Amino acid sequence: MTRYDFSPLYRSAIGFDRLAQFIDSTARDTSGYPPYNIELLSDDDYVISMAVAGFAENELDIEIRDNVLTISGKKENKGDRKYLYQGLSERSFKRSFQLTDYIVVKGAALENGLLNVQLQRIVPETLKPRKIAINSEDETKATITQSTTATNTVEEESIAS
Numbered sequence: 001m002t003r004y005d006f007s008p009l010y011r012s013a014i015g016f017d018r019l020a021q022f023i024d025s026t027a028r029d030t031s032g033y034p035p036y037n038i039e040l041l042s043d044d045d046y047v048i049s050m051a052v053a054g055f056a057e058n059e060l061d062i063e064i065r066d067n068v069l070t071i072s073g074k075k076e077n078k079g080d081r082k083y084l085y086q087g088l089s090e091r092s093f094k095r096s097f098q099l100t101d102y103i104v105v106k107g108a109a110l111e112n113g114l115l116n117v118q119l120q121r122i123v124p125e126t127l128k129p130r131k132i133a134i135n136s137e138d139e140t141k142a143t144i145t146q147s148t149t150a151t152n153t154v155e156e157e158s159i160a161s
Helices: 007-012 017-028 137-160
Strands: 036-040 045-051 062-065 068-073 093-098 105-112 113-120
Touching: 045 068, 062 105, 068 113
Parallel strands: none
Antiparallel strands: 036 045, 045 113, 062 068, 068 093, 105 113
């Protein structure tokens, strides 16, 4: 397997450090265990479903740090079992997901061997697209005339007092 070193990007690319970190973390995570799905429920709602059969709630840990969602499972060694065939993997794991800006984790649930983590994108009102009304020249002149008349009236009332 070819391994790339992205450390030169950290030194020479100002402002692209998050991109380099994202590429680096993606390149490191190649195990494929446990399998997972990312489902789009609506434009702003997502669910990550991860197959964690055999893990109890106290053996799973979900953490968010620096826009990285990390789900890990620590499986305790339960004695000396002798398997004739072992098809179920009971190994510890750590899986990370890079979250973009404005993505928040709403909750998590463990049911039927699947860990479901609910995510939602909450974009601030100031960043949402908005329509700007286009006024004709007549409407613009009327607005300016109204504001000038209102200003003159206020000035006249101030002088009269």
